[in-house]
Amino acid sequence: MNETSYREIAGNGLWKQNSGVVQLLGMCPVLAVSSSIVNGFSLGIATMIVMALSNGAVSLIRNLVPGEIRIPVFILIIASLVTIIQLTMKAYLHPLYLVLGIFVPLIVTNCIVLARTEVFASKQKTLPSIFDGLMMGFGLALVLATLGAMRELFGKGTLLSGIDLVFGESAKSFVITVIPNYQGFLLAILPPGAFIGLGLLIALKNHLDSRAQSRATAAEHMLQST
Amino acid sequence: MKRNPFQASLRTSLIMLGFVVVGTALLALTYDKTHDLISKSEEDEKLALIEQVLPPGISDNNLIHDAIEIAPNELLGNKTPTTAYRARLKGKPVAAVLEAVAPDGYSGKITLLIAILMNGEISGVRVISHNETPGLGDYIEIGKSKWIRIFDHASLSSVPDAAWQVKKDGGKFDYVTGATVTPRAVVKAVHKALEYSEKNRALLFADKDMK
Numbered sequence: 001m002n003e004t005s006y007r008e009i010a011g012n013g014l015w016k017q018n019s020g021v022v023q024l025l026g027m028c029p030v031l032a033v034s035s036s037i038v039n040g041f042s043l044g045i046a047t048m049i050v051m052a053l054s055n056g057a058v059s060l061i062r063n064l065v066p067g068e069i070r071i072p073v074f075i076l077i078i079a080s081l082v083t084i085i086q087l088t089m090k091a092y093l094h095p096l097y098l099v100l101g102i103f104v105p106l107i108v109t110n111c112i113v114l115a116r117t118e119v120f121a122s123k124q125k126t127l128p129s130i131f132d133g134l135m136m137g138f139g140l141a142l143v144l145a146t147l148g149a150m151r152e153l154f155g156k157g158t159l160l161s162g163i164d165l166v167f168g169e170s171a172k173s174f175v176i177t178v179i180p181n182y183q184g185f186l187l188a189i190l191p192p193g194a195f196i197g198l199g200l201l202i203a204l205k206n207h208l209d210s211r212a213q214s215r216a217t218a219a220e221h222m223l224q225s226t
Numbered sequence: 227m228k229r230n231p232f233q234a235s236l237r238t239s240l241i242m243l244g245f246v247v248v249g250t251a252l253l254a255l256t257y258d259k260t261h262d263l264i265s266k267s268e269e270d271e272k273l274a275l276i277e278q279v280l281p282p283g284i285s286d287n288n289l290i291h292d293a294i295e296i297a298p299n300e301l302l303g304n305k306t307p308t309t310a311y312r313a314r315l316k317g318k319p320v321a322a323v324l325e326a327v328a329p330d331g332y333s334g335k336i337t338l339l340i341a342i343l344m345n346g347e348i349s350g351v352r353v354i355s356h357n358e359t360p361g362l363g364d365y366i367e368i369g370k371s372k373w374i375r376i377f378d379h380a381s382l383s384s385v386p387d388a389a390w391q392v393k394k395d396g397g398k399f400d401y402v403t404g405a406t407v408t409p410r411a412v413v414k415a416v417h418k419a420l421e422y423s424e425k426n427r428a429l430l431f432a433d434k435d436m437k
Contacts, residue, residue, distance in 0.1 A: 061245075066238050073245050080249040084256045091260035094267035186361040 006131055013135025020143025021202045025112040030144060031194040033103050035155070038162040040148030043100055044141025046085055047107050048134060054078045054113060055121040055133030062122050074117045075108075082108045095165040112136065143201065150197045155189035157182025276311060276323050278368070279341035279350030284320055285313035294429065296324065301422035303327035303335075303415060310430060313341075320344050322423060322430035325354070328415035332407040333357045336366070338415055340377075342423045344431055347381040351416055356408075363408035373409070376400055382420050390417035 019025050029047070034040040057077050065073050086104045089097045097104065107113065116136050121129035152159060157179035164172045187193050269290050276289055289311040296302065296310050303326055310324040321343045328336040337354040351374050353366050365371040376399055391397025392409050401409040423430055 064241065065245075066241060069238055069242050072242065076245055076249050080252055083253055087256050087260045087264065091263035091267065094264075094271065098271070184361065190360065 006128065009128060009132045010135045013132065013137075013139045014142070015139070015205075017136075018139040018143060018205075019112040019136055020140045020147075021198070021205050023112065023115075025115055026110040026140065028106060029103050029110065030140075030147065030198065031191065033100060034144050034147040034151060034194055034197070035189050036152040036162055037145050037148040037160055038166060039099060040144030041141055042096055042166065043103055043107075044137070044144040046089070046100075046104060047110060047113070048137025048141055050078065050081050050085060050107050051113055051116060051133035051137040052130050053081050053133070054117055056126055056130040057081070058117040058121040059124060059126040059129035070122065071114075071118070074114060074122075078113055078117070079108050093166065099162065099165055112140065147194065147197050147201060150200075151188045151193050153178060154185050155187075155193060156184055275339060275352060275354070276341070278352055279323060279339055280313060280321055281349055284349075285315050287312075287314045287317075289313055289323065299422060301418045301425075303329050303418070312430065312432070319431040319433065321349060324419065324423070324430070326415045326419040326422075328411040330407075330411045330414070331356060331358055332363050332405070332411075333359070336408070336411055336415070338412065338419070340416060340419050342420065342430070345381070346383060346420070346424065347379055348377050348416070348420070349379075350375075351377045351412075353412075358408045359405070363405045365402055365405070366408055366412055373400070373402070374412075377416055380416075382424060387417075390414070 013019075017023055020030055026047070029043050033043045054074075054077055058074055061073070082105060085107075086097075089100075089104060116133060120132045124132070149159060152161060157177065159176040159178055161175050163174045164170075167174075188197070272290060292312045292314065293309045294312065295307045296304065297307055298304050302308070302324065305327075308325040310322055312319060313321040313323065321341055323339060323341045326338045326340055328338065334357045336356040336358070339352045339354050341349040341351075343349050352368055353374065356364070356366065358364050358366065365373050368374055385398055388396070389398040390413060392399050392401040392406060392413055394401060394406055395410070397413065399409065399413050
């Protein structure tokens with residue numbers, strides 16, 4: 001595999017190969033934790049940190065590890081990093097940890113993390129690998145935040161609820177009530193809301209892509225005919 | 227040159243071992259650094275919940291340090307030992323906070339935290355965990371509705387045994403139409419917890435620390 005340019009890595013992570021809406025890896029957190037912006041984005045960022053560190057670590061040791069124990073070593077690295085993040089979060093962001101609960105340790109089993117170490121970091125230099133982890137993780141965080149925003153808005157009529165879990169009591173005033181006296185739309189908060197919302201996001205992305213493509217071909221035709 | 231398979235696997239195992247040692251060391255270090263903070267956060271979290279069910283200023287002791295283990299008991303519905311906390315003012319017992327499980331919620335167990343005053347009156351009840359239907363049975367959560375406060379000040383002497391039921395079953399306690407199973411389970415569990423505390427006053431309201 002050739003070295004990939006940073007611009008390409010960013011494009012892949014954030015859009016073309018987005019782990020949330022294109023590769024569809026790591027659906028467990030995407031569907032379960034995306035009930036609000038704060039939950040979704042927080043878990044997304046935690047995943048991003050794990051991915052950047054695990055990609056970096058794997059890339060550093062890629063020439064030391066014999067092929068046959070590659071996967072066990074990668075998993076060991078990922079599991080250690082996730083445990084470190086889990087303990088840190090439990091110590092410093094305890095209320096948020098209570099909300100995200102089991103999904104923090106479950107980052108270990110998120111396919112996208114192992115996939116990027118195996119596909120990218122085990123073959124590339126350290127800096128591009130870290131960047132790839134950052135971009136792939138951030139792409140996922142953005143999808144989680146968007147989906148969280150959609151579900152929160154339709155389900156509860158607010159945005160950024162629960163932000164005090166991250167920034168303390170004083171942040172309570174950041175919560176935006178978009179629709180006052182909203183009765184709530186339960187479907188959006190419950191699991192079906194996650195599936196429907198994700199489906200809509202994928203449809204939107206495909207629509208934007210196909211529109212961009214048809215424009216590009218149209219432009220080509222114009223060039224050829226002149 | 228072909229390598230001896232034994233040597234090759236020995237070498238591979240040693241490399242694996244090296245990673246395990248480094249990984250474990252990192253984890254041990256993080257655990258050590260965060261351990262105190264985590265147990266403090268967990269203590270704070272428990273205390274915050276306990277404070278919700280006790281009247282403010284009722285006690286002056288650290289409840290976390292006056293905890294007793296309650297063995298599995300039919301009246302409390304707990305299958306594993308739980309912890310009860312004893313509130314004291316100047317060493318005299320004033321209230322006890324205990325956990326009770328309602329096994330017959332609409333979808334599984336409902337865990338409750340119940341504070342009972344020295345005179346047998348309930349000072350507060352909160353739901354610790356449940357799996358009731360969101361938007362329907364979850365009004366037992368204090369964050370969703372004030373329903374759980376209907377138990378405040380209730381006691382075995384002020385509410386006769388037969389009235390420890392939801393209104394639909396001829397009892398005293400309100401419920402929300404369409405979700406009767408949930409409050410029925412909670413009312414039953416609170417009633418039984420009161421019976422437990424009545425039978426175990428010596429333990430829950432012990433004068434001195436009986437360890």
